[in-house]
Amino acid sequence: MKSDDLLRIGNDIRRRTLRAVHHAGAGHIGGVLSAAEMLAALYFSVLRIDPQRPLWEDRDRFILSKGHCSIGLYAVLALRGYFSPEELQTFDAIDSRLQGHPDMTKLPGLDMSTGSLGQGLSPGVGMALGARMLGKEFRTWVMLGDGEIQEGQIWEAAFVAARYGLDTLTAILDWNHLQQFGWATSTGYTNSSRLDPVENPVAKWRAFGWDVLECDGHKPEEFLASCEAARAARGRPSIIIAHTIKGKGVSFMERDYAWHSKPMTDADLERALAELDAADRRLGSGS
Amino acid sequence: MSTQLAQREIFGDTMIELCARDPRVVLLDGDLANSTKSDKLASAAPDRFFMMGIAEQNLIGVAAGMATLGLRPWVSSFAAFIATRDLDQIRVVVAQPNLNVKLAAHYSGIMTGYTGKTHQVVNDIAIMRSMPNMTVVAPCDAIEARAAMLAVSEFAGPVYLRFTRDPAEIITPADHTFQLGQALFLRRGADIGIIATGGQTLRTIAAAAALEREGIQSTVLHVPTIKPLDAAAIVEVARSTRCVLTCEEHSVFGGLGGAVAELLGERCPVRVHRLGLHDVDGESGPNQALIEKYGLSVDDVTRAARSLLATL
Numbered sequence: 001m002k003s004d005d006l007l008r009i010g011n012d013i014r015r016r017t018l019r020a021v022h023h024a025g026a027g028h029i030g031g032v033l034s035a036a037e038m039l040a041a042l043y044f045s046v047l048r049i050d051p052q053r054p055l056w057e058d059r060d061r062f063i064l065s066k067g068h069c070s071i072g073l074y075a076v077l078a079l080r081g082y083f084s085p086e087e088l089q090t091f092d093a094i095d096s097r098l099q100g101h102p103d104m105t106k107l108p109g110l111d112m113s114t115g116s117l118g119q120g121l122s123p124g125v126g127m128a129l130g131a132r133m134l135g136k137e138f139r140t141w142v143m144l145g146d147g148e149i150q151e152g153q154i155w156e157a158a159f160v161a162a163r164y165g166l167d168t169l170t171a172i173l174d175w176n177h178l179q180q181f182g183w184a185t186s187t188g189y190t191n192s193s194r195l196d197p198v199e200n201p202v203a204k205w206r207a208f209g210w211d212v213l214e215c216d217g218h219k220p221e222e223f224l225a226s227c228e229a230a231r232a233a234r235g236r237p238s239i240i241i242a243h244t245i246k247g248k249g250v251s252f253m254e255r256d257y258a259w260h261s262k263p264m265t266d267a268d269l270e271r272a273l274a275e276l277d278a279a280d281r282r283l284g285s286g287s
Numbered sequence: 288m289s290t291q292l293a294q295r296e297i298f299g300d301t302m303i304e305l306c307a308r309d310p311r312v313v314l315l316d317g318d319l320a321n322s323t324k325s326d327k328l329a330s331a332a333p334d335r336f337f338m339m340g341i342a343e344q345n346l347i348g349v350a351a352g353m354a355t356l357g358l359r360p361w362v363s364s365f366a367a368f369i370a371t372r373d374l375d376q377i378r379v380v381v382a383q384p385n386l387n388v389k390l391a392a393h394y395s396g397i398m399t400g401y402t403g404k405t406h407q408v409v410n411d412i413a414i415m416r417s418m419p420n421m422t423v424v425a426p427c428d429a430i431e432a433r434a435a436m437l438a439v440s441e442f443a444g445p446v447y448l449r450f451t452r453d454p455a456e457i458i459t460p461a462d463h464t465f466q467l468g469q470a471l472f473l474r475r476g477a478d479i480g481i482i483a484t485g486g487q488t489l490r491t492i493a494a495a496a497a498l499e500r501e502g503i504q505s506t507v508l509h510v511p512t513i514k515p516l517d518a519a520a521i522v523e524v525a526r527s528t529r530c531v532l533t534c535e536e537h538s539v540f541g542g543l544g545g546a547v548a549e550l551l552g553e554r555c556p557v558r559v560h561r562l563g564l565h566d567v568d569g570e571s572g573p574n575q576a577l578i579e580k581y582g583l584s585v586d587d588v589t590r591a592a593r594s595l596l597a598t599l
Binding site: 057061103104105111112113114115116119120121122123124125126127128129130131133134136152153156157159160163 | 313334337339340342344345346347348349350351352353354355356357358360375376378379380383384385
């Protein structure tokens with residue numbers, strides 16, 4: 001799929017996320033906006049999947065370890081045909097399949113339940129190890145937040161994945177440079193001034209024995225090239241460290257930690273949607 | 288002395304048996320294989336044994352990921368680490384998604400080979416039985432441990448199995464078939480009902496024999512499945528005796544005693560006394576000394592039974 005088409009889908013994920021969060025009156029925004037193009041590229045180009053057969057044994061697995069960004073995953077699943085996009089408006093409602101954090105017992109298409117941070121990479125290790133044992137050729141992809149890699153379990157999993165040489169396992173780090181609250185800088189706590197959740201992740205992952213790839217997470221062609229390079233990894237797990245902007249695509253949300261999770265006013269929503277529509281118009285009519 | 292056998296020894300043997308029987312069974316170890324006797328499988332079927340290092344949180348997540356593929360992973364570590372260090376992992380990626388992961392919790396209770404309190408957990412039953420979707424099993428001897436493993440391996444869901452460390456007497460018949468959720472009447476008598484679980488059942492049987500010599504007739508109910516609880520059997524004990532004594536190598540908070548008291552409070556209120564550890568951790572020491580200090584000996588059980596009867 002062409003890069004512009006993925007950018008357009010990314011914006012559609014953003015729009016649907018904002019509408020659903022506004023409707024629910026709660027939900028995480030910033031970390032979905034930073035990952036939108038990558039979710040679009042994964043579900044429309046990278047993953048070997050079949051929306052008609054969400055439990056197909058040979059499908060690629062995808063784990064959203066940063067489970068608080070569930071609505072972004074639901075949006076891309078709906079756009080890819082797993083369920084009707086209308087259902088997105090049930091997000092967070094009672095009896096909804098679209099829980100605040102992904103619940104694999106409720107919604108087909110979710111390969112793992114996540115939410116308690118730092119736990120998503122380990123099941124990915126289990127899937128890659130299990131695939132090897134079962135002689136399956138599927139790949140396992142795990143999206144990590146830059147804040148959650150503060151959790152020790154991530155590094156337990158990183159160590160074990162390298163020890164087993166799991167080259168069908170690829171992590172994607174959404175390095176958007178903000179976490180929910182974070183540490184103050186020398187100028188104190190301001191909305192856009194926070195210490196980076198992680199310093200030099202490239203060196204850290206390399207030191208753990210992973211193949212490290214870097215890209216601009218908002219440029220689909222770069223992200224897709226990294227995914228191809230990850231497929232070529234042999235004998236080691238790989239990680240794509242994606243440079244992103246938290247809140248990307250909505251000017252007043254970008255680089256502001258407060259939009260990690262914050263209710264929108266009607267005016268906020270209108271302004272955000274207008275900006276995204278304008279961005280789509282700049283992309284042209286498309287193919 | 289009768290034949291003695293350790294639950295961990297038969298655990299290793301039974302893992303080999305399960306792997307031979309079912310190509311989907313695998314074992315994940317937290318670097319304790321030579322303690323838990325998982326090393327038997329590591330030698331017999333190395334392709335089914337996955338060493339996960341000293342990284343217990345990841346251990347649980349890896350097992351969960353494997354379970355989503357239809358594999359049948361068993362996780363082997365000490366009860367203390369599984370029930371407490373891994374608690375959030377078990378809650379989020381095993382119990383909540385109801386994945387088919389078996390948790391082999393070795394070195395349960397306080398008789399853990401001179402390790403002291405860090406390697407003992409006295410509230411694991413309380414923790415695990417309060418967790419939605421979790422099944423909790425505590426066999427009394429090695430033969431029952433094997434039978435329980437065979438039974439739970441056919442059950443598709445998370446199970447916490449509580450194993451003891453040291454060789455102990457065998458009371459289970461060699462051909463015993465374990466029925467998940469079924470308690471076993473080991474003796475019938477009208478004076479007092481004694482309900483026990485895990486290795487403490489062995490000391491309870493000895494206590495019941497001693498009580499009989501004093502003219503006190505007891506019913507002894509062994510409860511190897513603490514969740515789901517065999518409510519009918521426990522109510523029957525309460526209805527057919529004058530009072531109920533629960534016995535476990537575990538805290539009196541929330542374990543078997545808690546489960547029995549909750550049930551009988553609602554279904555058949557009778558006088559209940561809970562024997563177990565009273566809001567304390569264990570310590571290092573020889574088994575007999577530990578049992579005596581923490582009130583779990585045969586004499587402690589008979590004393591508790593007499594005291595309870597004396598209050599009626």
